[in-house]
Amino acid sequence: MTEILQTPKLVTVFGGSGFVGRHVVRALAKRGYQVRVATRRPDLAGHLQPLGNVGQIQAVQANLRVRWSVDRAVQDADHVINLVGILYEGGKQRFAAVQEVGARAVAEAARAVGAGLTHGSALGADARSQSVYARTKAKGEEAVLETVPNAVIYRPSIVFGPEDQFFNRFANMARFSPVLPLIGGGTTKFQPVFVGDVAEAIARSVDAKVEGGKIYELGGPQVLTFRQCMEEMLDIIERKRLLVSVPWSIASLQGAILGMLPKPLLTSDQVTLLRTDNVVSEAAEREGRTFATIGLQPQTIATILPSYLWRYRPAGQFTRRTEA
Template sequence: MQDLVTVFGGSGFIGTQTVRALAKRGLRIRVAVRQPHLAHTMRLMGDVGQVEVVQANIRDEASVRRALRGAQACINTVGILYETGRQKFDAVHVDGARNIAKAAHELGVTRLVQLSAIGADLESTSHYARSKAEGEAAVRQAHPDAVILRPSVVFGQGDGFYNKFAQMSVFSPVLPLIGDGETKFQPVFVSDLARAAAAAVTDETCAGKTFELGGPGIYSFREVLEQVLVQVERRRGLVRLPFPIASIIGKLCQPIAAVTPIAPPLTADQVELLKTDNVVDPALPGLAQLGVTSPITVEAILPTYLYRFRKGGQFADQIVPAA
């Protein structure tokens, strides 16, 4: 086995697939998570002894340094889509990213990959997007050779995008078409993103570069909702929800995260994100430059996990309608 790579947030949706991709390359992986007792299955991602799990909170500098000690590379996959408790955008995306980059530089961890997002912009009206941009700047200041990966919406089993609307279709007679429904997305399959991250952390020629990663298809928000309804086999109306009204609803939903462990269906900050297209900049390198030359399409993957929202779930095709 080769170098040791520390993956922060390695038990999350993106982190898990990143660990798997690194293991396939024969690397040793240290999975750094806040709650190690909930990540015991991560050791099964590789051969015996290839994957270890340690405790680390990226908001705590001492635990970050412990997780990086002895590593030659690291990947930060930690990110949040809404704020709750101590998990704030600035604390996670900016301070946490800075802690990792600073410690990595001081400990001689030569290769660092920071997961950001398309739309990261210091001038954005979205706090999420601003914090991602500030995090990029903090990482580059502390570790100039860091690689920045900006994915579009990430899809796959366990995602928080397609699953959200599919679940909504089960209980609601309508789905919200926020804004004009023309906001564009370029969804990237989580395994393709993971392969790209593994390539970025092992290829020294990637040092200091920024990549924007999107899949082979570009879809409007309306088309995304239509894709969901086709897969869940439900007829639901698409009701246009103007941005001002959506923002008010988002503000009313936000307290849900403060008092329960349930993700709010919408936040005002997410509404701000929907005002801007989420597609790659063709001027920046992308998946192909990281060796992912045949990215997986949305159409090929959605049926493998949205079936559970159909009437009858995986047995939907076996249900005989009543006479």
């Protein structure tokens, strides 16, 4: 009797070509899923092909601001993942359009085809926040749960990994600048989380191993201030730099000026966001909405950072440093 092979589950990933997205695509491909990556520029998603077998990963054009492209991208999908988000506004890419209206569009499209939904948000999402980024993230969560009540929502703290725009940016700055700025004195607390751990959590939601209808807060095993993050980074790249405190007022002014650039290093909204600690809440810990509930033990920055920040050391890979 001929065995009938079951077609692998099809998963559509919006924002799959981005930093977190590429790691999610890898985790899904390893599980044998067919992956459809919905992105505004599929011609720039070629780096995803080696993550799976031939024909397993397909990039399609989609824009959250264009509803018909969203509907087309989720056709026949069994599960939908939305990882689209922006850190600053530019052109037609506005916070509300992408993170609120766009989130609802993806949720409605997933509901229409009967697909499961995993939504990527951010720790600090708050409808009452003075930050537009944080407010629209919270409104996006509300739209998702209103549309797909059993959706899984993840709020990671600052995410680090080989392609991150946090540790890489400051490590590169330390190569040329004798000082590094500490906005607001560097007292803001973070709970850095490894991108691989976030990707695994998302993949487990596709595996139906995570209870839906909840907002999970994902933070690493350490709570560090901005200053401590910089000190840890400098120790790893073996450079000594002066850490200079920048008052909130001056930082806001700098953000307003830099925010006018096409790709700003800092915006006034980001400065506002930095006024609030970015750590897992006591409520999430108490209610079991963390990594522990998902069955994952997140990795520390000391374990991961040396694996990709070595290139910022004075001698690069030829350093005499002996890792523990």
